[in-house]
Amino acid sequence: MRKIPGILIAILMLSISLASYGQSSEDDYALINVYRLKESMMSGGTGLTIKILFNDEEVCQLLTNTKLVYKLHSAGTIKVKCVAEFSGSGIGAPYVETFEFEKGKEYHISLAAGSMTGVKGESISDKKLKKIAQNKFADTIELEEKES
Structure with missing residues (x-):
């Protein structure tokens, strides 16, 4: 019988440490997902790169x-600017929008590039996110802002 309280205390301590660890990691940053779906050859977007900048710093x-x-990590008011480029030169109009990013939340932005239009972008609703989630991306880039 004496072993049972010791085991219960050990389980309780372990669950508390795991719960506090999981909680703090979610609140450290805002998670921003940027999707660039495959463009058609006719749009002229396949040969373009999109440069992504947060507050005028290239990401x-x-x-x-x-x-x-x-x-x-530096959530708050962030200006997101996306510029289409071909061989280092800007093409068309950029997509520029200011967001209020909050730590602990997830955001989704969809981008498309065209040789005549530049970059078009939008914040994605849950309905559109389900459609995008079905896409098989050729590459996923995972980056993290350097904490200052």
């Missing part, structure tokens, strides 16, 4: 049919 460049998963 990465996305090719067609690529997904970015980004952990953003």
Whole structure:
């Protein structure tokens, strides 16, 4: 009978430490998912890269049919700018939107590039997210903002 209270205390301590560990990691950052679905050859987008900038600092460049998963530690008001490029030169109009990113939340942005239009983007609803989730991306880039 004396072994049972010791085992219960050990289980309780383990569950408390796991619960606190899981809780703190979710609140450390906002998770931003950026999707660039495969474009058709007719759109002219397949030969373009999309440069992604947060508050005018380059995060990465996305090719067609690529997904970015980004952990953003400095949540708050962030200007997202996406520019289509061909051989280092800007093409068409950029997509620019200001977001209020909150730590512990997940965000989804869809992008498309065209040689005549530049970049079009939108924040994705749950309905559109289900459709995008069915896509098989050629590559997924996982990055994390450096904490200052």
